[in-house]
Structures are given as structure tokens and as C-alpha cells.
Amino acid sequence: MATDDWHEMIQTNLTSAFFGAKYQLPAMLANGSGSMILTSSFVGYSVGMPGMGAYAASKAGMIGLMKSLAAEYGPQGIRVNALLPGGTDTPASITNKPGAGPEVEQFVNSLHALKRMAKPSEMAQAALFLASDAASFVTGVPFLADGGVSINRT
Secondary structure, eight states: OHHHHHHHHHHHIIIHHHHHHHHHHHHHHHHHOOEEEOOOSSSSSTTTTOHHHHHHHHOOOOOHHHHHHHHHHHHGGGGEEEEEEOOOSSSSSOOOOOOOOOOHHHHHHHHHHTTOOBBBHHHHHHHHHSSSSTTTTTOOOEEESOOOOOOOOO
């Protein structure tokens, strides 16, 4: 991996999470509460994948950032969690890239214990839970919504 590619991945994923938190926290502190949700990944948390070192490092770093923020700002009523999605069927998904045939979708589906990718609405529901009062005692958690990719071995 080229050094520039490493830096770009860290900037895109981890540094952007830092700046997002930096500029959201003042409003949450002024409000006396809040729920911040970082989008991390099962890659670098529960699964390692070849060729994804920079991505895994950036997403694992985000989990460390989330835990630190949760501990630091919890006393001020701010909850911080990370959503760790599994494969999600979006236009940016590898299964929707030009030239991706049905075998790509079958492979990605096979990685999940549920044998399918998530719909975007399912990720939205997980995020809504973390943001809601239903999760009022949840903070500092890497929340896996990965369709069982972390536990699947078939």
C-alpha cells in the first residue's frame, strides 16, 4: 500500500470522525445531552480481511475514539456509540459496481449468517435505536448490526 493511500484512508474515516465530534460536541454540551453515533465497521473489530489494513486501522481507531469520547462526555449527559454495519445493499456496494456479476452478490451474502445483505432501512433502524431514548443507558458500545458476519464461519 502506498503511504498516500494509507493517509487518505485515515483522513477519510478517522480524522473526519474526529472533526465531526469536535464540531458536534459544543451544541450537545450547550444542550446538556446528546447522542453521537460514529459509523465504524466489523472490519478491524471482529474480522480481519486481507488487503484492508488501512481501512481496518481507521475503523478500529474510530472505536477507540468513540470509547474515549463516551467516557469523557458521559458525565455531561452525552452518549457516544459506534454503529458497525454488515454488508448493506446501497449503490456504493461492491455488489453494484460495474462488472459485478451474481457471483459477487452470492459471495457477499454468504459472509453473513443471515445469508443476505442489509437494506439501508435496517441500518437506519439500528442508528435510530442508538439515538433514541430506548438506548438511554447505552454508551461506549461498538454496536454490531452486521447480519452475523462476525460469527459466521460458513
